[in-house]
Amino acid sequence: MPTETTPLITTVQVGVVPRRYPHQTVRRFCSIALSCSLLAVIATFLWTVAFNPHSHPHHQSHLTFEELQAILLETPSGEKAGEWSQYYTSGPHLAGKNLSQAEWTRDRWNEWGIKSEVVAYETYINYPVDHRIALLEKSKSKGTETWNVAFEATLEEDVLEEDPTTALEDRVPVFHGYSASGNVTAQYVYVNYGTYQDFEDLVKANISLEGKIALARYGGIFRGLKVKRAQELGMIGTVIFTDPGDDGEITDENGYKTYPDGPARNPSSVQRGSVQFLSIAPGDPTTIGYPSKPGVPRQPVDGKIPSIPSLPISYAEAIPILKSLNGHGPKSTEFNKYWTRNQGLEYKGVEYNIGPSPEGVVLNLYNEQEYTITPMWDVIGIINGTIPDEVIVVGNHRDAWIAGGAGDPNSGSAVINEAIRSFGKALEAGWKPLRTIVFASWDGEEYGLVGSTEWVEEYLPWLSVANVAYINVDVGVRSPVFSASAAPMLNKLIYDVTAIVPSPNQTIPGQSVRDVWDGHISTMGSGSDFTAFQDFAGIPSLDMGFGGQSKDSPVYQYHSNYDSYHWMSEFGDPGFVYHRTMAQILALATAKISETPLVSLNATDYATALKGYVTQVEEKLASLDSDAEPTTETEIAEFRARAVGAAVKGDPAAFKFSLEKLHASVAKFREAAIELDAKSASLSEKANEHIPWWKWITKLKLLHAIRSTNTKYKKIERAFLYEGGLDGRSWFRHVVFAPGVWTGYAGAVFPGLVESIDNKDFVNALKWADIIDVCIRTATKTVQ
Ligand SMILES: *[C@@H]1O[C@H](CO)[C@@H](O)[C@H](O)[C@H]1NC(C)=O
Ligand SMILES: *[C@@H]1O[C@H](CO)[C@@H](O)[C@H](O)[C@H]1NC(C)=O
Ligand SMILES: *[C@@H]1O[C@H](CO)[C@@H](O)[C@H](O)[C@H]1NC(C)=O
Ligand SMILES: *[C@@H]1O[C@H](CO)[C@@H](O)[C@H](O)[C@H]1NC(C)=O
Ligand SMILES: *[C@@H]1O[C@H](CO)[C@@H](O)[C@H](O)[C@H]1NC(C)=O
Ligand SMILES: *[C@@H]1O[C@H](CO)[C@@H](O)[C@H](O)[C@H]1NC(C)=O
DSSP states (O other), X not given: OOOOOSOOOOSOOTTOOOSOOSSOGGGHHHHHHHHOHHHHHHXXXXXXXXXXXXTOTTTOOSSOHHHHHHHHHHSXXXXXXXXXXXXHTTSOOXXXXXXXXXXXXXXXXXXXXXXXXXXXXXXXXXXXXXEEEEEEEEEEETTEEEEEEEEEOOOOOOXXXXXXXXXXXTOOOSOEETOOOEEEEEOEEEOTTOOHHHHHHHHHTTOOOTTOEEEEXXXXXXXXXXXXHHHHTTOOEEEEEOOGGGGTTOSTTTTOOBTTTSSBOOTTOOOOEEOSOTTTOOSOTTSTTSOOOTTOOOOOXXXXXXXXXXXXXXXXXXXXHHHTTTTSSOBGGGSOGGGTTTOOOXXXXXXXXXXXXXXXXXXXXXXXXXXXXXXXXXXXXXEOXXXXXXXXEEEXXXXXXXXXXXXXXXHHHHHHHHHHHHHHHHHHTTOOOSEEEEEEEESOHHHHSHHHHHHHHHHHHHHHHHEEEEEEOSSOBSSSOOEEEEOGGGXXXXXXXXXXXXXXXXXXXXXXXXXXSOOOEEOOOSSSTHHIIIIISOOXXXXXXXXXXXXXXXXXXXXXXXXXXXXXXXXXXXXXHHHHHHHHHHHHHHHHHHHSSSOSOOHHHHHHHHHHHHHHHHHHHHTTTTOOOOOSHHHHXXXXXXXXXXXXXXXXXXXXXXXXXXXXXXXXXXXXXXXXXHHHHHHHHHHTSOOOGGGHHHHHHHHHHHHHHHHHHHHHGGGGBOTTOBTTBTTOOBSSEEEOTTTSSSEEXXXXXXXXXXXXXXXXXXXXXXXXXXXXXXXXXXXX
């Protein structure tokens, strides 16, 4: 990567002056206040006002927390959510293409009483111009060779009478975000999922890849990384198809009707999507690490987005291309079991040969993209809290690959709107928020988390000082299965809130969302707008929604024209009842972390998680030679995405010893964390007691203790940032959480250690053990 010009923050933020507060520069005041004890006393006074109504009747919050909670539970409506869903999905809203949707969103938020504005960034981005995928066959007659078109893909999804979104004149063509323009004609090779190990298997089998086109199936890893590895191995183009074998039980092959007649995938459904090298750096690839404001210097994009063309294709149109490989090259059964999983097109006559296609059978892949620098529009709404330097950010992206996007992302947009409308009602009823809440409707998430990344890069100094947590909702609803990933300090918040919100599933009367949910919380990877908050700014983040998959839920036709309002109303969430529930969860989670005197972060849970992560690293080290068999889809993806080095560098035993040191540091952190949580619990109790006005010194002391405790919580996650960044991807600075280098979505824990072990580089592993040790010690000092 080119060197970064960004001013990097240090792990200790006290005294840093924020560059600018979103609405005005006045807020510079806040950060200085942090380091100035006099102002801290003033802030303490604000606290008095904020949560002890008994002594200051004029400034009291007219609502108790219970009353606020009641409003946030009562206000969200399925009907309204359906209305917002219909609005957002009625026209195309590709990143940077629909200012009126941003303005509409801003206007609604303002109407509901949340002061909002549109914030623009000038970003480097591509739009589709033209495309072609054709199968060409050579024929010889009378000594002359001619190339005939054996199959010309339409690259169009079927227009369905039942679903008006699919018939829009201005629907978005199938293409890949940040893909390279090019026109290549060559033999092609089936590369399975295109994971690192899939390509290794091909190399080992001496399949010639150079100069060929890769035919990869979707799934397992982030699509851009399939293109990345193909490019690195000298391939000249990539076609990525959807294999219905990955749809589980609900397939045409198993007798399910396809959309719109049933829950199975429509055969013409195409997955659009970004092919940015997401695990290297998200955001505008020309301004890595700093905001894309007009006139800023721009860096070359090499190594961040592909240089070879790529296009997506439906399974219906992939069939003839796959069948032309029948009988050519090894069959996937001659490879290993990872090549024969989920093969869903055998019933259509596909034999899954690897190829290459014979010399006389080639693909023409033509992809023309227009690259431009154009504005993207985030909408930012703010509710001022009483405490200026404790801030919660809540976000959802608005842009979609298609005119629809009823699941991704506009179920989330409908949900955040309902949450905001509910907070508006609370403000009307006299609620005075304790902490500041910032709502964001991001643009450009789909291309590479662009709108959120640029915003975080712009406000980094302020966020570093003030941001307590970031809450993300991307796909708010696409099934009845709740799912979440989070920084461990926020686990408890998710459990607490889901236990309060009733589930729309009342099979057992009275059951809550928590009762129906298996309670699994994943680690933070990437693939949505929390990335810049968690991995770049060190802000504890969570991401949630009814986005899980169950065996019998209808197939979600991700990034296709069939992620439409019609699909959502008929299959995804009839009646928009889960939309309502998700809005309740989002609003309550926001309220809980913004309103309780002690911030709802749990340090013990972080310590427990860290201990588990060190153990995971030990297990990985122990199984280095045995290669334990992965079982779950995620494990398989991670296992197959490993870039395994050949020669051992350094001393594994020394590294093993350093892990013991990490365990010791984590244990110390744990002691301090338990103490901090205990203190928080006791302060929390005291904060609820009535203190008579004449005991004002006692009260001031209490408030000071609360404030300093909250500040400690706020700083814990920051301690895990390493200025130098991860190996080969310095934008990623969190030493505990990052997307896997070759998975892109899935969260890797202790990426520095895990990658070093994969590479068998124990010199580097030791380096990372030291870096992580320093971070843990810093965190311990922070909370003591
Ligand atoms: C923007 O979105 C709205 C609402 O979905 C839609 O009506 C309009 O046609 C879109 N505008 C453009 C320029 O695509
Ligand atoms: C793409 O390349 C092929 C052969 O190299 C050529 O026949 C065709 O016209 C090209 N297509 C475009 C749109 O340039
Ligand atoms: C690999 O394939 C090339 C031709 O593509 C051939 O020259 C070479 O001998 C093969 N190597 C092995 C080990 O099979
Ligand atoms: C929030 O506070 C700032 C000043 O600190 C002020 O300019 C802004 O108008 C306030 N917003 C609302 C909605 O009160
Ligand atoms: C509904 O709740 C019941 C009882 O908890 C559970 O067994 C079932 O899986 C749930 N169904 C869905 C679709 O969530
Ligand atoms: C923090 O989590 C621990 C372990 O999960 C729990 O025992 C403790 O009560 C929690 N403390 C707070 C303040 O939430």
